[in-house]
Amino acid sequence: MIKTPILQVDNLNKSFGGVRAIRQVSFDLMPGELLGVIGPNGSGKTTLVNLITRFVKPTSGTVAFKGQKISHLPPYKIVRLGIARTFQMVKPFYHLPAYKNMIIPLYSPRMKQLAGGRYGDRDAIALDLLEEVGFERDSHVAYKPAGALPQGYLKRLELAKALALEPDLFILDELFSGLSLAEVASIVPIIEKIRLQGKTIIMIEHRLKELFRIADRIIVMNNGQKIADGLAEEVMENEAVKSAYLGAEAD
Amino acid sequence: MFIGTTLYALINTSILALMAIGFNLTFGISGVANFAYGAIYILAAYCIWGMINLLQLPYLLAVAIAVLGNMVLGALIYRFVLLRIRGQALSEVIATFGIGLAILELFSYFGWVGFEYTLPVFSDRSFIIAGTYIDFQRIAIAGFAAVLIFGLWIFTHHTSVGLAFRGIAQDERTALTFGIDSDRIGALSVSIGAGLAALAALFIIPLGSISPGEGYDVLIKALAVCIIGGLGSTGGVVLASFIVGFAERFTDTYIGSHWTMIVSLAAILIVLTVKPSGLLGKQKELEERI
Numbered sequence: 001m002i003k004t005p006i007l008q009v010d011n012l013n014k015s016f017g018g019v020r021a022i023r024q025v026s027f028d029l030m031p032g033e034l035l036g037v038i039g040p041n042g043s044g045k046t047t048l049v050n051l052i053t054r055f056v057k058p059t060s061g062t063v064a065f066k067g068q069k070i071s072h073l074p075p076y077k078i079v080r081l082g083i084a085r086t087f088q089m090v091k092p093f094y095h096l097p098a099y100k101n102m103i104i105p106l107y108s109p110r111m112k113q114l115a116g117g118r119y120g121d122r123d124a125i126a127l128d129l130l131e132e133v134g135f136e137r138d139s140h141v142a143y144k145p146a147g148a149l150p151q152g153y154l155k156r157l158e159l160a161k162a163l164a165l166e167p168d169l170f171i172l173d174e175l176f177s178g179l180s181l182a183e184v185a186s187i188v189p190i191i192e193k194i195r196l197q198g199k200t201i202i203m204i205e206h207r208l209k210e211l212f213r214i215a216d217r218i219i220v221m222n223n224g225q226k227i228a229d230g231l232a233e234e235v236m237e238n239e240a241v242k243s244a245y246l247g248a249e250a251d
Numbered sequence: 252m253f254i255g256t257t258l259y260a261l262i263n264t265s266i267l268a269l270m271a272i273g274f275n276l277t278f279g280i281s282g283v284a285n286f287a288y289g290a291i292y293i294l295a296a297y298c299i300w301g302m303i304n305l306l307q308l309p310y311l312l313a314v315a316i317a318v319l320g321n322m323v324l325g326a327l328i329y330r331f332v333l334l335r336i337r338g339q340a341l342s343e344v345i346a347t348f349g350i351g352l353a354i355l356e357l358f359s360y361f362g363w364v365g366f367e368y369t370l371p372v373f374s375d376r377s378f379i380i381a382g383t384y385i386d387f388q389r390i391a392i393a394g395f396a397a398v399l400i401f402g403l404w405i406f407t408h409h410t411s412v413g414l415a416f417r418g419i420a421q422d423e424r425t426a427l428t429f430g431i432d433s434d435r436i437g438a439l440s441v442s443i444g445a446g447l448a449a450l451a452a453l454f455i456i457p458l459g460s461i462s463p464g465e466g467y468d469v470l471i472k473a474l475a476v477c478i479i480g481g482l483g484s485t486g487g488v489v490l491a492s493f494i495v496g497f498a499e500r501f502t503d504t505y506i507g508s509h510w511t512m513i514v515s516l517a518a519i520l521i522v523l524t525v526k527p528s529g530l531l532g533k534q535k536e537l538e539e540r541i
Binding site: 087104 | 414419424425427430432
């Protein structure tokens with residue numbers, strides 16, 4: 001059986017004034033795939049995510065999800081179709097306990113859709129989801145105010161919020177940034193578990209070593225363009241990629 | 252005299268809180284400063300007056316129609332005006348102020364001013380409390396303000412729906428990330444604020460009369476209370492209403508009524524100088540743009 005792509009990005013362009021942030025980017029993503037997107041700072045990775053989720057309107061080009069064109073829909077409708085994203089800069093409600101931070105995703109229209117209008121005990125669902133991303137149940141971390149939690153837990157919380165939407169496609173924007181090696185090591189299995197459930201994942205990362213261990217495929221961005229697309233080993237041997245990274249380091 | 256002044260100061264506090272709570276709620280949920288608020292308050296009063304006196308409708312029906320009508324008007328203002336200029340604070344202020352001006356000046360043009368333009372009191376009864384004469388309407392205002400504000404506070408701080416509402420209010424990005432149409436929440440916020448303005452008018456207008464000038468007065472008082480308390484903070488509205496409410500009455504009794512306005516304005520001036528975000532207001536964090 002030939003699988004059809006879950007996400008099709010076709011000739012996407014975005015200009016901010018005179019700056020061409022994204023140029024002619026196209027790629028397909030198969031269901032269950034884990035795609036890593038890498039590239040030097042300012043290469044357009046986050047803009048690409050913003051274009052797919054329509055937080056930013058494309059100048060031209062289309063994005064289709066499960067065969068349906070989505071690039072004309074407002075962001076909240078795209079979420080309801082089953083795309084969840086996390087942000088590089090997390091913004092939890094610092095004064096609320098971690099599990100109360102789950103309130104918004106758990107009251108979202110997407111959840112209502114999935115639950116057929118019934119929600120059940122949301123605090124219990126919140127605690128279950130937090131346990132899934134590594135909030136140990138007996139340690140009571142979930143009851144602490146989000147403001148008192150270390151960065152590792154805030155990123156897990158961000159992940160749990162995305163999980164609550166039960167999306168088919170996760171877009172994780174620099175989930176690992178600002179985390180220690182140990183913290184990253186403890187989050188990797190959670191991502192692998194999400195994958196085993198057949199979910200499709202796009203990860204934007206700077207932490208290449210960790211990313212390469214779990215990604216099926218890597219796209220390299222530079223100056224708004226896709227300069228390489230393939231297996232991790234192939235991509236890193238690519239001359240254009242080498243010069244993009246070395247060039248960026250030489251700056 | 253002291254006890255009497257205190258009682259009337261408490262009632263004045265309730266009036267101010269009732270006037271400000273709708274404006275504050277709209278701002279607290281969606282960040283929209285609805286400068287048509289005073290006009291909407293007056294519009295509701297004229298509508299109720301017209302339905303009772305010109306159309307001979309029963310009082311409660313007239314009230315229900317006016318409150319619902321105001322809520323629809325609020326949603327329409329959001330949908331057809333604010334939606335297009337969302338996020339540009341100055342444009343929002345100018346547009347809503349323009350709408351308010353149009354409504355109020357229309358009534359001025361009709362010349363609907365005078366003592367006959369007022370709403371009926373709920374009951375003619377009055378009481379003597381601690382030697383001070385207080386009519387039923389003022390007691391109703393105090394009671395309603397207390398119940399309304401306590402109810403709103405419970406809703407926004409202790410129910411999950413209310414917390415979610417506030418969460419979305421604080422951060423549009425969060426709303427969009429979780430599939431919530433922030434424009435619907437915005438329309439709802441202006442709509443609820445307009446409905447509260449109608450309720451405030453229903454309670455407060457019977458103490459005086461309906462006039463376009465009152466619309467500007469209500470807007471200024473709502474603004475003063477919200478600025479002193481901290482825009483968007485329910486606790487701030489209560490605290491600021493107490494400060495202004497007591498300052499006004501005590502100035503009136505012990506210094507002279509012509510000083511009342513000066514005391515309120517001085518309070519704004521001092522607060523803006525010392526704590527620009529208001530007594531209980533939270534300075535907006537600088538956010539990285541996405």
